[in-house]
Amino acid sequence: MKDFSIKWRIIKNNIFKISIIGISLISIIPLFLILFFIFQKGIASINLNFFIAGTKPTGEIGGGIANALIGTVILVLIAFAIAVPFGVITGIYLSDNKKSKLASWVRWAVELIQGVPSIVLGLIGYAWLVLPLSKLTGGKISFSALAGGLTLSIMMLPSIIKSTEETLKLIPHSLKESALALGVPYYKTMLFVILPAGLSGIITGILLGVARIAGETAPLLFTAFGNYYMNVNILKPIDSMPLLIFNYATSPYEDLHNIAWGASFVLVSFVLLLNIFARLVVKRWKVQF
Amino acid sequence: MEGTILTTKDLFVYYDTKCAVNNVNIEFQKNKITAIMGPSGCGKTTLLRCLNRIHELNPSAKVEGKILLHGEDLLAIDPILVRRKVGMVFQRPNPFPTMSIYDNVISGYKLNGIRLKKSEFDEIVEDSLKKAALWKEVQHDLHKRGTFLSGGQQQRLCIARALAMKPDVLLLDEPTSALDPISTSHIEELLVELKKTVTIIIVTHNLAQAGRISDYTSFMYLGELVEFGATDKVFTNPQNEQTERFLTGKFG
Ligand SMILES: Nc1ncnc2c1ncn2[C@@H]1O[C@H](COP(=O)(O)OP(=O)(O)O)[C@@H](O)[C@H]1O
Ligand SMILES: [Mg+2]
Numbered sequence: 161m162k163d164f165s166i167k168w169r170i171i172k173n174n175i176f177k178i179s180i181i182g183i184s185l186i187s188i189i190p191l192f193l194i195l196f197f198i199f200q201k202g203i204a205s206i207n208l209n210f211f212i213a214g215t216k217p218t219g220e221i222g223g224g225i226a227n228a229l230i231g232t233v234i235l236v237l238i239a240f241a242i243a244v245p246f247g248v249i250t251g252i253y254l255s256d257n258k259k260s261k262l263a264s265w266v267r268w269a270v271e272l273i274q275g276v277p278s279i280v281l282g283l284i285g286y287a288w289l290v291l292p293l294s295k296l297t298g299g300k301i302s303f304s305a306l307a308g309g310l311t312l313s314i315m316m317l318p319s320i321i322k323s324t325e326e327t328l329k330l331i332p333h334s335l336k337e338s339a340l341a342l343g344v345p346y347y348k349t350m351l352f353v354i355l356p357a358g359l360s361g362i363i364t365g366i367l368l369g370v371a372r373i374a375g376e377t378a379p380l381l382f383t384a385f386g387n388y389y390m391n392v393n394i395l396k397p398i399d400s401m402p403l404l405i406f407n408y409a410t411s412p413y414e415d416l417h418n419i420a421w422g423a424s425f426v427l428v429s430f431v432l433l434l435n436i437f438a439r440l441v442v443k444r445w446k447v448q449f
Numbered sequence: 450m451e452g453t454i455l456t457t458k459d460l461f462v463y464y465d466t467k468c469a470v471n472n473v474n475i476e477f478q479k480n481k482i483t484a485i486m487g488p489s490g491c492g493k494t495t496l497l498r499c500l501n502r503i504h505e506l507n508p509s510a511k512v513e514g515k516i517l518l519h520g521e522d523l524l525a526i527d528p529i530l531v532r533r534k535v536g537m538v539f540q541r542p543n544p545f546p547t548m549s550i551y552d553n554v555i556s557g558y559k560l561n562g563i564r565l566k567k568s569e570f571d572e573i574v575e576d577s578l579k580k581a582a583l584w585k586e587v588q589h590d591l592h593k594r595g596t597f598l599s600g601g602q603q604q605r606l607c608i609a610r611a612l613a614m615k616p617d618v619l620l621l622d623e624p625t626s627a628l629d630p631i632s633t634s635h636i637e638e639l640l641v642e643l644k645k646t647v648t649i650i651i652v653t654h655n656l657a658q659a660g661r662i663s664d665y666t667s668f669m670y671l672g673e674l675v676e677f678g679a680t681d682k683v684f685t686n687p688q689n690e691q692t693e694r695f696l697t698g699k700f701g
Contacts, residue, residue: 334543338607341503342557342614343533352560356547447546448596 195428202425205418215388221415225423227390228404231305232374234392235384235400238309239373243316244366250317251324251362252350258329266321274318279378285311286382305391305398308384315379316369323365327358332449360445367438371431377402401427454479454648455500455523455535455618460514462495462504469495471672472514477618477665482640482649484659484680487669488695493652496669497620500650501535502528518617533557535618536611541627542603544595544610551591553606554578557614573613580646581609582639601632605639612647619643621651625658637662656696660684668692 213224250266257263289307331354339349355362380386385397386407401423408420455477462470470492477483485493498504499512505528516523523531544553554574558565565573574591578584583605587598595606604624611619621640625633640649641662653659659666659680666683668676668691676683676692687693 332541332543334539334541335545337503337506338537338539338543338610339545339556339560340506341501341532341537341539342560342610343529343531344557344560345529348560348562353545353547353556357545359547448594449543449546 198421198424198428201418201421202423205422206425210419210422214390223415223419225401225404225419225426227387228399228401228423229426230390230392231384231387231399231403232401234305234394234398235309235312235380236370236374238306238394239312239316240366240370242310242313243320243369246313247317247320247366247369248324248355248362251321252328252355254321254325255328256350270318270321273314277378278315278376279381281311281314282379282382285379290383301395303383303385303397305384305394305396308380308398308400309394311379311383312373312376315376316373319369319372320362320365323368324358324362327361327365328354330361331357335449357447357449360441360447363441363445364438367434367441371434371438374431374434375402375427377406452479452481453477454519455650456515456517457496457499458515458517460496460499460512460516462492462499463511463513464495464507465509469672470499473669473672473674475667475674475677477648477650479648480644480646481664482644482651482662483665483667484663485650485652485667485669486654486656486659486695489654491669492672493669494622497537497622497650497652500618500620501532501537503532503537533561533614534616535620536614536616538604538607538611538619538621538624540623542600542607544598544603544606546594546596548595549592550578550587550595550598550606553595554609554613556610577609577613578606580612580639580643581605582635582642583609599632601628601635604628604632604636608636608639612643616647618648618650621649623652623654626654633658668695 209222210224211229212226213222214227216223250270254263254266285307289310290302290304293304293307294302335357336349336354339353340346344353380400380403384400384403386403387397387399391398405420405423405427408416408423411417453476457473457475460470460473461468473496485496487493495504495510499516500523502523504510504512512524518526518531518534523535544550545556548556551574552559554577555570557563558570558573575584575588578587583602586602587606595603598606604627608619608621608624625636628636637658640651643649644664651659651663663680665678666676666680667674668683668687668689670689670691675689676687678688683692684696687696
């Protein structure tokens with residue numbers, strides 16, 4: 161009797177284990193299918209010309225993604241330049257002021273921003289940046305790379321703030337005390353002792369933040385707008401990879417569809433590489449205490 | 450008493466409303482080792498942390514009374530200057546994890562933006578590591594990370610880091626409680642050697658340690674200083690009943 165009940169328990173246990181593994185496998189199948197599909201469809205369009213050519217007028221064969229690629233790089237750089245300092249400094253503040261009122265408000269705001277749909281952020285970018293600028297300059301500046309980059313920077317902030325806060329929280333308090341005990345001022349202690357000790361976690365957060373915004377379309381629709389011509393002026397509309405994919409995929413032309421697939425392939429590879437790189441950073445640069 | 454370097458006068462420390470140090474008057478003697486003992490929670494750490502104003506990191510801690518360093522009111526001086534004069538070593542060894550051994554020793558200079566010639570830094574590093582009895586072990590690995598050292602070596606590195614600033618007073622809060630006996634005896638030996646150049650105040654839980662190395666012993670109980678005197682006198686003939694109970698192992 162006892163024997164049987166133990167056997168039955170072992171069987172139940174095994175059934176449970178197998179179903180967990182099975183369900184996990186099933187849930188990653190779509191991911192691999194998507195990756196495979198994008199690879200298969202996209203790889204055909206990729207050649208050197210694809211990267212260095214701009215958009216061709218409708219009807220001509222053989223355009224490329226150069227202006228979208230440059231556009232995405234510029235947009236990400238703008239977002240990066242704004243979000244990294246603000247995000248890291250806010251993260252330092254949160255890690256150091258666990259209980260203050262302001263900190264709990266900031267934490268709440270960060271959660272909120274994370275939950276706001278990106279299309280809404282795009283609308284806010286339009287209402288707060290594009291429209292006022294256009295009014296101020298009499299229509300000379302309206303949609304712009306700057307507005308797009310600023311909007312993306314807001315999307316990037318939560319991941320940077322959170323990773324900075326979480327990383328710095330794990331650093332032993334005594335490290336800060338011993339720097340201060342050497343007569344080192346607070347800001348230098350934070351910048352030159354605490355921040356370097358948490359660098360790997362912070363860089364990971366930044367990389368994941370970049371990966372997140374690189375593929376965003378919605379916030380750019382009403383801000384960067386898109387541009388069929390090469391542009392590097394941040395006060396003018398600019399194209400980006402996701403915008404190009406959106407515009408081309410919804411067009412009626414077969415060759416534009418192919419370019420959209422190629423661009424998807426490039427974008428997915430970029431995001432994938434960033435994720436892998438982020439993991440490497442965690443492993444390689446982890447600081448031992 | 451002559452040769453007083455650091456004095457507390459009617460010192461009270463509160464955490465919010467809880468009184469952790471209660472009316473402590475003590476005179477620390479120059480170039481001597483003073484041990485602070487007492488049961489857990491009696492306020493040893495709190496007292497020690499006031500002496501270089503590191504208690505100010507805790508916003509709920511409030512100090513009343515006076516602390517005089519060379520006769521000057523320490524609570525009225527810029528805390529950054531106080532901390533350069535009064536160094537501190539913590540319970541757990543904590544070298545800066547991103548810095549080499551060399552950079553750890555001169556971190557007080559580098560982080561404060563004090564620029565010296567390379568040769569001067571070399572000299573400070575060698576001198577401080579020798580004082581901390583670590584030079585022989587690490588002289589060929591100066592550019593390796595400090596965190597790869599053993600616990601005892603790390604603690605000596607922390608002592609060297611504090612000594613590099615050439616402090617007048619060195620505070621140590623149970624510096625050997627996380628270490629093995631051999632590392633502990635290394636540190637005890639070097640402290641005795643060190644008192645030639647710096648005044649040492651050490652919180653210790655270890656009676657034998659206080660007996661071995663200290664010149665003066667103070668004993669705290671419930672935030673009050675209940676006994677203070679030359680170590681041999683306190684150990685053989687304690688004036689206070691609590692001290693006697695502590696010394697005979699009745700509690701602590
Ligand atoms: N950060 C703090 N906040 C509030 N109370 C504290 C804090 N640190 C210590 N205390 C209290 O102050 C008293 C003295 O603590 P402490 O100085 O750490 O004692 P010891 O070092 O002798 O063990 C204890 O009762 C402790 O609970
Ligand atoms: Mg203590």
